[in-house]
Amino acid sequence: MSAARGRVPSVEHLVARTLLAGGLVGIALILLGGGLYAAHGGFHHHVLHLNRPPGGAPAGVFVSLRQVLDGLRRRPIDPLAVTALGLVVLMATPGLAVALAIPAFLAAGDRRYAGIAALVLTMLLVSLLVAGAVH
Amino acid sequence: MDLITFSLAVLFTSVGAGVVGAILGLGGGILLIPILTIFYRVDLHYAMGASIISVIATSSGAAASYLRTGLSNLRIGLFLVMATITGALVGAFLAGVVPVRALELILGLALSYSAFTIIRQLHDELPAHVPDDPLAIRFGLEGRYHDLRLERDVPYRARRVAGGFVAMFGAGLLSGMLGIGSGAFKVLAMDHLMRLPMKVSTATSNFMIGLTAAASAGIYFGRGDINTLIVAPVAIGVLVGAYLGTRLMARMRNTTVRKMFLPIVAYLALSMILRGLGIHLL
Numbered sequence: 001m002s003a004a005r006g007r008v009p010s011v012e013h014l015v016a017r018t019l020l021a022g023g024l025v026g027i028a029l030i031l032l033g034g035g036l037y038a039a040h041g042g043f044h045h046h047v048l049h050l051n052r053p054p055g056g057a058p059a060g061v062f063v064s065l066r067q068v069l070d071g072l073r074r075r076p077i078d079p080l081a082v083t084a085l086g087l088v089v090l091m092a093t094p095g096l097a098v099a100l101a102i103p104a105f106l107a108a109g110d111r112r113y114a115g116i117a118a119l120v121l122t123m124l125l126v127s128l129l130v131a132g133a134v135h
Numbered sequence: 136m137d138l139i140t141f142s143l144a145v146l147f148t149s150v151g152a153g154v155v156g157a158i159l160g161l162g163g164g165i166l167l168i169p170i171l172t173i174f175y176r177v178d179l180h181y182a183m184g185a186s187i188i189s190v191i192a193t194s195s196g197a198a199a200s201y202l203r204t205g206l207s208n209l210r211i212g213l214f215l216v217m218a219t220i221t222g223a224l225v226g227a228f229l230a231g232v233v234p235v236r237a238l239e240l241i242l243g244l245a246l247s248y249s250a251f252t253i254i255r256q257l258h259d260e261l262p263a264h265v266p267d268d269p270l271a272i273r274f275g276l277e278g279r280y281h282d283l284r285l286e287r288d289v290p291y292r293a294r295r296v297a298g299g300f301v302a303m304f305g306a307g308l309l310s311g312m313l314g315i316g317s318g319a320f321k322v323l324a325m326d327h328l329m330r331l332p333m334k335v336s337t338a339t340s341n342f343m344i345g346l347t348a349a350a351s352a353g354i355y356f357g358r359g360d361i362n363t364l365i366v367a368p369v370a371i372g373v374l375v376g377a378y379l380g381t382r383l384m385a386r387m388r389n390t391t392v393r394k395m396f397l398p399i400v401a402y403l404a405l406s407m408i409l410r411g412l413g414i415h416l417l
Contacts, residue, residue, distance in 0.1 A: 012202045012205075013202070015198075015209060016202035017199070019198050020200075026192075027370065027374055030370055033363070050178060050365070051176075051178040051181075061362050063357055083363045087361060090191050091191060091352040091353065093195050094191060095346075098213075113210060116213050117213055120346065123350075124220065128353050
């Protein structure tokens with residue numbers, strides 16, 4: 001094995017730390033949103049829609065980042081938008097981990113895996129675009 | 136059911152799904168979707184949205200721990216996920232062109248065969264000496280982890296890399312065409328074909344499924360399939376479960392993990408054969 005291989009655990013620790021941090025931040029936001037929702041009496045007043053109502057999304061369903069940001073800007077703040085932000089952070093975490101792995105592999109002198117990580121990241125973005133076009 | 140009762144019930148259910156998902160390298164969807172739709176009467180689209188988040192939460196929680204302990208192999212994961220995502224992209228284009236029922240039947244039969252091979256290997260704790268594969272050496276598809284159960288370091292190296300890569304492409308293809316998760320196929324390819332230790336296979340699958348799920352999560356979000364009130368307890372429960380699952384798996388034998396994996400493959404095989412015959416379990 002090359003010398004670069006010997007330093008690889010630092011890349012793995014960076015990816016591990018990113019995944020952990022993304023998971024924890026996401027969950028913290030979900031909990032914060034839940035706490036605010038409870039403080040606003042949401043759990044007592046809200047009717048949970050377990051089925052998708054025809055025409056329009058029920059409360060708790062956000063279909064774009066803009067909607068989430070609008071909910072965060074609203075005063076009083078929309079607690080469910082805080083929860084949705086936590087979910088967005090969770091969704092972005094794996095891609096962020098791969099993105100951070102690219103410079104980490106380069107720093108470790110492993111250009112091959114920096115290239116593979118860059119290719120995977122590109123594929124993730126392409127699949128998002130393709131899936132968006134299909135659906 | 137009121138919102139508080141629903142949230143608590145789903146939270147505890149999701150802890151269980153997270154434990155199983157983290158140990159077996161599955162997203163948890165195979166458990167969560169039937170439970171949410173049958174027992175909690177959740178719309179299938181919302182259940183699928185919850186499942187995709189559960190996959191990412193399981194992956195984040197479990198892979199973070201497995202990468203640190205060396206059970207999850209970052210290089211093998213990145214190398215193989217290239218094939219899976221490419222397969223999923225091709226599969227998305229082929230959906231509607233290829234006869235799906237025939238595919239499901241073939242897949243079901245292939246999984247049945249895999250179930251029998253798992254039974255044959257049921258008592259193999261670690262793969263016997265495997266011949267060197269030039270591709271594995273070239274791409275550094277090897278590693279070492281400390282097995283808490285065996286109380287020793289376990290070195291390993293992938294074999295039949297080309298075959299494994301093709302199998303991962305196939306897993307992605309089926310995932311793209313049939314809209315099913317492919318965690319079980321990834322584990323099978325790494326364990327059975329590439330002869331990696333079972334725990335390395337499931338731990339590495341945990342890392343990979345997060346990446347593939349992240350690729351499609353935005354679509355579920357944009358379609359309005361992610362209902363925060365349903366998904367929030369799922370995400371919290373699964374993350375807690377995944378943490379507990381990693382602690383449990385580190386102390387398990389490879390054979391125990393394989394024994395837990397067998398009924399999942401058997402269920403998938405049966406479900407695929409029935410779908411091929413036009414009978415949907417869900």
